[in-house]
Amino acid sequence: MVYIGRFAPSPSGPLHLGSLLCAVTSYLDARAHQGRWLVRIEDIDPPREQPGADRQILEALVSHGLIWDAEPLYQSQRTSAYQQALKQLTAKALAYRCNCTRARIKALGGRYDGHCRQHAPADTPCAIRLALSDALIAHPDNGFNDLLLGPQGGQLERCDDFIIHRKDGLFAYQLAVVVDDAYQNVSHVIRGADLLCMTSAQQLLHKLFGAQPPEYGHHPLITDSDGNKLSKQNHARAIDHSTPTANLLKVFTALGLPCDADFIREYRDKTPAQLLQWATNNWSRSRVNSTHSTLASLDN
Known part of the structure; x- marks a missing residue:
């Protein structure tokens, strides 16, 4: 390598x-x-x-x-690459639109409950989230050996469906x-x-x-x-x-x-x-x- x-x-x-x-x-x-x-x-x-x-x-x-x-x-010159990546995830039904507010998520205790997976929002400005299915979370590779800190357990179990495109039209860091x-x-x-x-x-x-x-x-x-x-x-x-x-x-x-x-x-x-x-x-x-x-x- x-x-x-x-x-x-x-x-x-x-x-x-x-x-x-x-x-x-x-x-x-x-x-x-x-x-x-x-x-x-x-x-x-x-x-x-x-x-x-x-x-x-x-x-x-x-x-x-x-x-x-x-x-x-x-990164400001890479917008087309991020758009293409977003299209790939959407085409595979791995992403969905979400209009939940920070206030709603705060009222839930800070953890997103996947509400918009089952309740597709109207045609309004929305964020786009990655759909973390149980199969993805349970993947056997969900863990890694950190080069400086040593073995690390899986973290996806503690993750919400995270945002990959923001409601304001900006691409999220994770994507x-x-x-x-x-x-x-x-x-x-x-x-x-x-x-x-x-x-x-x-x-x-x-x-x-x-x-x-x-x-x-x-x-x-x-x-x-x-x-x-x-x-x-x-x-x-x-x-x-x-x-x-x-x-x-x-x-x-x-x-x-x-x-x-x-x-x-x-x-x-x-x-x-x-x-x-x-x-x-x-x-x-x-x-x-x-x-x-x-x-x-x-x-x-």
């Missing part, structure tokens, strides 16, 4: 330390396995995007020595990410543990499209003092492009790489490319599994 990994940020703001951790982790795993590393800009949710954020993200990657192996793919991973022949997805719960659903979509799912690995997150993950929604501070060495050393520490005081003194004047080469040579998936870092501990 040719290893193809990817980093797929949404342009809702500049890179913060948590997203740099994700970029570096996917990059190191690809390079350590002589693989290719791609960048995809997931710009399919315009209400959440910031003008110019895609350029800021790409510039931040370059300043940290994270150079991709093909032209970045923009777009699978279509693009298959299109780019992505073999390995290394990403944050906050996306672990989506993995079984994405594996299922791959199989419904006749594609081989990638192997997945989920790394621990950097959290703030309250235990919240660093994110744009939580107003995480943008990384400083002018201090790439310091930023990379923080990420290496979070990944469990052997960055003691002697190493830091030796490497603090090295270029990002030199640091990344050292990290690639010392990369270990088993170290990542046992790490957990807070922002405060990395800033010290």
Whole structure:
């Protein structure tokens, strides 16, 4: 198998330390396995995007020595592929229209009850959901071995019929990410543990499209003092492009790489490319599994 990994940020703001951790982790795993590393800009949710954020993200990657192996793919240019995928699922009776409101689902306790499967909505703006039949949920492959966290049980039993096309006309992340991973022949997805719960659903979509799912690995997150993950929604501070060495050393520490005081003194004047080469040579998936870092501990 040719290893193809990817980093797929949404342009809702500049890179913060948590997203740099994700970029570096996917990059190191690809390079350590002589693989290719791609960048995809997931710009399919315009209400959440910031003008110019895609350029800021790409510039931040370059300043940290994270150079991709093909032209970045923009999801906003892939609409026809998502439309075709949606038609495939609809033609197989695997998708249905739904006009249930968030208020109705909240009143049900937050779990969707499949109401619109039996009660087809009138010709009004609707979301489209994937129909998770009992046969699909009970599939023997409903489980996987996480490259960083180890064996994971099936997750589809805890899934509702999830949305693949939104009521506002935008394609949902779950559909777009699978279509693009298959299109780019992505073999390995290394990403944050906050996306672990989506993995079984994405594996299922791959199989419904006749594609081989990638192997997945989920790394621990950097959290703030309250235990919240660093994110744009939580107003995480943008990384400083002018201090790439310091930023990379923080990420290496979070990944469990052997960055003691002697190493830091030796490497603090090295270029990002030199640091990344050292990290690639010392990369270990088993170290990542046992790490957990807070922002405060990395800033010290």
